[in-house]
Amino acid sequence: MPTSYASTVVIENFHPCIEGGKHPIKRVIDEPLEVWCDLFKDGHDVMSAVLRWRAVGAKRWSEAPMALIENDRWKGTCSFSKAGRWEYAVEAWGDTFRSWKKTFAVRVGAKDPDVPVEAKEGARLLREAAKRARAAGVAATGKQLEDCADVLTSMAAKDIMDVLQSEELQSLMDEYPDRAQSTTSATLGVIVERERARYSAWYEFFPRSAEARSDKHSTFRDCLGRLDHAADMGFDVIYFPPIHPIGITARKGKNNTLTAKEGDVGSPWAIGGPAGGHRAIEPALGTEKDFVWLVKEAKKRGMEIALDFAINCSPDHPYVKDHPEWFYQRPDGSIRYAENPPKKYQDIYPINFHCDDWKNLWKELIDVVQHWVDLGVKIFRVDNPHTKPVAFWEELIGTIQRKDPDVLFLAEAFTKPKMMQVLGKVGFTQSYTYFTWREDKQALTEYATELTQGDMKWYYRGNFWPNTPDILPGHLQNAGPAMFKIRAALAATLSSTWGMYSGYELCENDPYPGKEEYNNSEKYELKQRDYNKPGPGNITPFIRQINAIRRENPALHLYDNLRFHGSDHPQILCYSKTTPDFSNRVLCVVSHDPHHQASGAVHLDLHALGLDHHRPYKVIDLLHNQSYEWRGADNFVILNPNATMMHLFRVEQ
């Protein structure tokens, strides 16, 4: 037998629901969540349903009524007032009062001789609600409902109908409905994060090259110039590659050579040396105190510093000596270094996440993150999470966020799509994407649509990067400023969250021969740069303008509001983002070809833009301070790499 007779309603096709509820969805604070499901029961009862939600661990649920849309599908909306883990569910029941009221009206209309006895039935329902109101301490409502009950048993059908048709009575009854036989759905989870989880602009630089000198290792204290530069360009997250002591044994030399020369600084991703491991700071960068000072300086500028969490141990990492059991042993007793045979990475020892002492290992790694959280770091970029167990990340992110839900995590997993997706499902706030390699109109359209319009939108927030220290994609190699501008504009407008690695604003375009990597990569050496270099090769003003347009247009702060529109030209992308109320609408028209003029008609979905088909509307180019009057869906555009090479329009009607 079922445990309770109360399983009266069928609740199915609950949405959103990831893997049958195994994984939470994601929202930011106050972002609306629309929930729907199929609700029905046997017989002809009128149904009522509420959407319920609460912070995990809270006693009381909040509730909002759900409404029938069509074909047994119901919908409700809620939002979440603070960051943390939340949950939601649906409760539904056959509404005895509404059901009675509906059939009573039919009886009155049909002059059914049973009207008097059925009025008594209604009075009984009212009196029961009155009891519930009194039990809840609301005596006044109890009295009102009892008075209505008296009317039902003492007056003529016509007068009763007047009472029943009052909206006040129904709303009183809705406050104290009979939910004794309600059914509640499974409870689904939500990770609620602060807005920066969805809307952010990242700037990555190596603090050791903060002064842009190849002859001097910069320190945290030398970073203010770069901070000001990033703030001036409008970024709000500064991301540092690992800041920990760099290994000496098997240190890599310039251009990833196997043997470092005297003075080579090594890769920051080979973590651990005499000065310590993941809790320590590379002595050449300064002290913990210096770092905390820099975190505060960033904050003063409206930015925050994100650290890299890279679980790579150099042979000199303290764990190697203190916890050899956390690594893989070879039959000869040595510790196994990283390999992808025949390639060997002798500067890195991979960790065995499933060793016998896994609980202490996992706890230690989580404690490392907590250590930096305690020092004021609230964003982590996680290096290669796909080479560590997914269950470990679920545990780490859950543990950290339960203590401080403001901590955000970016997954750097350039790997197979299903692994990338599941890292989002188990809790990563944001994820790197394939945007970096999506080059033409069709590929960009399909990919951005998949990310922002399919099921992935519930758990995967794509952070779009045109470059990283690891990747100088083909289209940027030896490319001119136009291509750099195009890719930055696409990243910054297709997604609400984007980032770039320093040097991009200088159009650094020199590849390591035959690879998608930088020549003389900053990963292995101090980098000299002239951030103030004159000429068109310095696109700092353009980046500043793009980030300013993002900040001023709330539609660009949203992730899942991307809509593509038709365009006749094979290289012209046309897409829009709007706020739900259409108070802000942005329309982007970009050609992916930096070399040729492109022109043709664009075909707008005016409905998606919230535009009246019969009235003209204004498109204001925010990049060029020009404005045009357009009419109807079809309009002509000319993009010229030497003049107006893209339009970022605000649309007004």
Place this chain on the structure above:
Amino acid sequence: MPTSYASTVVIENFHPCIEGGKHPIKRVIDEPLEVWCDLFKDGHDVMSAVLRWRAVGAKRWSEAPMALIENDRWKGTCSFSKAGRWEYAVEAWGDTFRSWKKTFAVRVGAKDPDVPVEAKEGARLLREAAKRARAAGVAATGKQLEDCADVLTSMAAKDIMDVLQSEELQSLMDEYPDRAQSTTSATLGVIVERERARYSAWYEFFPRSAEARSDKHSTFRDCLGRLDHAADMGFDVIYFPPIHPIGITARKGKNNTLTAKEGDVGSPWAIGGPAGGHRAIEPALGTEKDFVWLVKEAKKRGMEIALDFAINCSPDHPYVKDHPEWFYQRPDGSIRYAENPPKKYQDIYPINFHCDDWKNLWKELIDVVQHWVDLGVKIFRVDNPHTKPVAFWEELIGTIQRKDPDVLFLAEAFTKPKMMQVLGKVGFTQSYTYFTWREDKQALTEYATELTQGDMKWYYRGNFWPNTPDILPGHLQNAGPAMFKIRAALAATLSSTWGMYSGYELCENDPYPGKEEYNNSEKYELKQRDYNKPGPGNITPFIRQINAIRRENPALHLYDNLRFHGSDHPQILCYSKTTPDFSNRVLCVVSHDPHHQASGAVHLDLHALGLDHHRPYKVIDLLHNQSYEWRGADNFVILNPNATMMHLFRVEQ
């Protein structure tokens, strides 16, 4: 922390999986089940996975290896050896031996100096497997594996590779893999039923009219003629409307009139009278002994008798006196009769499934079904299940089938689609469908595709009926034999399970004016018929032929193998069913227009038919004993209502 470190593999997108595993899927005995899911883990390990299945309650799982298809998707196949509740799951792990073997081969190829020490690692893996083999009592295998391990540590790389490449070694290792760190998916349920759940032909008749006389109430002992008639036509299920005592109070008269006249037999669905309720037999039909005799007579003829389970109580039902608490009370203390205001059904008292005594009520109703099961009834047609709680049916079917998994249930729910679907999900073996009202080519194509090719195929088996005692659809009203033949052929070939209500073979076509019901409905009176009437209006031979073609062609015994093919003519449907190995292929070409000749090309999906594009093939018309040689996808057909009005081809190449 996770409860076990063994959560190493991600298992997602498990399929088939109904509502996240809330509901079981359905199979018949020995029917293959193909299961797929996404499987992957961190790092570069080679993966292994098995599909596991067992009867619920059994200790041991059966296993079959799964294979990688593409993009992290894996597939496995199983089947179930007997009727009952089963379960299945996936277990997957990083395969240490295969992973080691793969990288070892690369090392050998690259002349890696680490080959000797890595060979030792391989030897360790072999010795661990040897231990597992010995622990399982298979000392010989243990010895073999140990010998291989010795080879690995004592011989040169080239010789080691010879050993490793042996398929015998891999298959020994596959018998004793290291699954200590495997991950197992959620366990999903399967209802396994006997083949009649999927493949059946139903014939409904009223036993009281078995002799087809309006002047005499027939008894069970009078039914042999009808049984022989049904067996001769090739039916295997005889379905009886309720056989219980019929209520006297408010008994309905002929043509559903409110007042019965002297001698009116009443509707069998108004159950309960002085002779008893749902466990009793209407005295005019005979005794329980007579019924048991008839059940055996049906069995002798290769058929079985299905009973109607209709939870309708007449005011004279014993429950009304013995358990008034099971019904709804009105404020005046009377028991509430059925209503759909302003309509009143004073001959029926609905039951309150959520009354305080619901547990005893539910148990009693389940016991009623068990009573008839104990008398030999293994199939029930359930009347209006959608007006009773879905949870009740889940409980009833589960309880009955756990005791006797051969019992099958047909849901008669002509209601909104999601309710019809959920009744299948919670356990109904078969369900009535909207086939009865799907009239043209497009509507039939879409509906049959939705039922047999979409997700519904996992839990909903549509039983196609051209008519029922309740429904004489518009296209059959005053229609001629051609239309009756077309609808029977469609029902019997589109679905593997179909049924008809007696009189159909006589083309009874007289509607109650303005309704989709029969005039002088047998529901309220004894029915006179001439089952042997001569002429084209008796399509008994056609029905016999259709059922014989079904029996002889195994492709028509399967449900989810329906494929539609193109046809140029707007009324010509062209569809096929094949066995998975193409040993039997049936191709149906039917026009839905009984009045006009229809001709045009049909365009076959030769791949779906398992036909070689380059060779001719033979289509043998099983209805007309004619055969044609066809070539390629496009062939011409002519259908003529006066001659060949449909083709049921067997296809051979």
